[in-house]
Amino acid sequence: xxxxxxxxxxxxxxxxxxxxxxxxxxxxxxxxxxxxxxxxxxxxxxxxxxxxxxxxxxxxxxxxxxxxxxxxxxxxxxxxxxxxxxxxxxxxxxxxxxxxxxxxxxxxxxxxxxxxxxxxxxxxxxxxxxxxxxxxxxxxxxxxxxxxxxxxxxxxxxxxxxxxxxxxxxxxxxxxxxxxxxxxxxxxxxxxxxxxxxxxxxxxxxxxxxxxxxxxxxxxxxxxxxxxxxxxxxxxxxxxxxxxxxxxxxxxxxxxxxxxxxxxxxxxxxxxxxxxxxxxxxxxxxxxxxxxxxxxxxxxxxxxxxxxxxxxxxxxxxxxxxxxxxxxxxxxxxxxxxxxxxxxxxxxxxxxxxxxxxxxxxxxxxxxxxxxxxxxxxxxxxxxxxxxxxxxxxxxxxxxxxxxxxxxxxxxxxxxxxxxxxxxxxxxxxxxxxxxxxx
Numbered sequence: 001x002x003x004x005x006x007x008x009x010x011x012x013x014x015x016x017x018x019x020x021x022x023x024x025x026x027x028x029x030x031x032x033x034x035x036x037x038x039x040x041x042x043x044x045x046x047x048x049x050x051x052x053x054x055x056x057x058x059x060x061x062x063x064x065x066x067x068x069x070x071x072x073x074x075x076x077x078x079x080x081x082x083x084x085x086x087x088x089x090x091x092x093x094x095x096x097x098x099x100x101x102x103x104x105x106x107x108x109x110x111x112x113x114x115x116x117x118x119x120x121x122x123x124x125x126x127x128x129x130x131x132x133x134x135x136x137x138x139x140x141x142x143x144x145x146x147x148x149x150x151x152x153x154x155x156x157x158x159x160x161x162x163x164x165x166x167x168x169x170x171x172x173x174x175x176x177x178x179x180x181x182x183x184x185x186x187x188x189x190x191x192x193x194x195x196x197x198x199x200x201x202x203x204x205x206x207x208x209x210x211x212x213x214x215x216x217x218x219x220x221x222x223x224x225x226x227x228x229x230x231x232x233x234x235x236x237x238x239x240x241x242x243x244x245x246x247x248x249x250x251x252x253x254x255x256x257x258x259x260x261x262x263x264x265x266x267x268x269x270x271x272x273x274x275x276x277x278x279x280x281x282x283x284x285x286x287x288x289x290x291x292x293x294x295x296x297x298x299x300x301x302x303x304x305x306x307x308x309x310x311x312x313x314x315x316x317x318x319x320x321x322x323x324x325x326x327x328x329x330x331x332x333x334x335x336x337x338x339x340x341x342x343x344x345x346x347x348x349x350x351x352x353x354x355x356x357x358x359x360x361x362x363x364x365x366x367x368x369x370x371x372x373x374x375x376x377x378x379x380x381x382x383x384x385x386x387x388x389x390x391x392x393x394x395x396x397x398x399x400x401x402x403x404x405x406x407x408x409x410x411x412x413x414x415x416x417x418x419x420x421x422x423x424x425x426x427x428x429x430x431x432x433x434x435x436x437x438x439x
Contacts, residue, residue, distance in 0.1 A: 022167030062240035067148030076299015139196030287371030294375030321364030
């Protein structure tokens with residue numbers, strides 16, 4: 001990679017764009033399936049369950065983000081043995097994390113169910129979903145490693161294919177299980193479980209074949225368990241884990257605030273937040289491609305390359321955020337109508353659609369900064385910026401929700417996105433210093 005032009009960034013980002021587009025579509029389709037069963041409890045239970053598992057699995061997003069940064073920097077140095085070792089080390093993390101989650105499933109369910117103000121029926125549906133979905137952990141977390149690897153290698157078509165096939169299969173199976181077999185909320189859970197295990201197994205086999213083809217793998221146990229490298233990857237993963245826990249908690253907190261106003265607000269906000277996630281996954285296409293390029297530029301110690309990456313990726317991200325906001329301005333009522341057949345929920349969602357329209361442009365900046373810092377493995381700064389942003393968000397949301405109700409919840413979320421961008425901008429000079437100190 002010599003010139004990270006807008007054309008080149010688009011080349012990397014477009015496959016990620018289509019794959020990421022499919023990810024929130026799973027949530028949208030699941031919400032639509034449950035929202036049209038004529039029982040509000042199905043929709044509320046799906047919203048709570050989706051937020052919980054987003055919090056659980058996104059909390060381990062370090063598996064993808066840590067892999068991208070380290071792999072891309074090793075790729076810039078042409079150290080292919082280290083790329084293989086990075087994958088193996090993180091796959092061990094996947095096995096341990098999955099085992100812990102499955103063993104602690106009763107505790108996790110009881111704790112999470114006790115937090116939300118759910119009716120007895122909603123709690124029962126929530127439990128039906130939870131007891132199935134928890135077993136998708138090994139598959140979903142393995143996909144994090146696979147996507148992180150290929151984004152780091154700037155082979156985004158491969159990473160996007162894995163994510164896209166998982167999402168498409170998930171949607172198809174959920175529709176079949178719900179519509180044809182009348183499994184209701186269990187159907188959407190089974191759809192995720194089966195698709196995660198099938199796709200992750202298939203692509204894991206392909207991953208090892210690809211790495212061996214790229215450079216003949218010679219396994220060196222001493223290098224694999226090198227204490228300094230293990231310590232480095234642990235620190236990177238820990239920092240990203242803390243950062244991601246806080247980020248996913250912020251959306252969990254968003255749902256919690258709605259639940260304190262009323263169950264109708266859980267459902268109404270669920271429709272809007274899924275559309276926010278849709279825009280986020282679209283904008284993340286640029287952030288993902290930036291991760292691999294930034295790490296590569298650090299591996300090559302090419303600061304001019306880094307500057308071009310930052311400039312061109314921000315141009316694309318900002319323009320795309322503006323376009324999405326304009327699109328939402330024109331279509332929000334139609335999309336909301338499709339996502340629920342309950343008139344009160346439709347009207348309630350529509351009354352807060354202005355925040356859906358504003359969010360893509362406002363949030364585009366923080367997503368792009370995330371990509372830059374992840375690619376540079378500058379995880380201490382990511383952690384500290386998120387601590388500041390979430391703490392501020394909690395204070396703002398408590399005050400504004402009390403003052404303005406659900407409007408206050410949405411204003412707080414918008415301000416949270418602004419603070420994320422500003423706090424990372426504050427740390428940007430530290431990445432520039434890396435180019436003169438990286439060995």
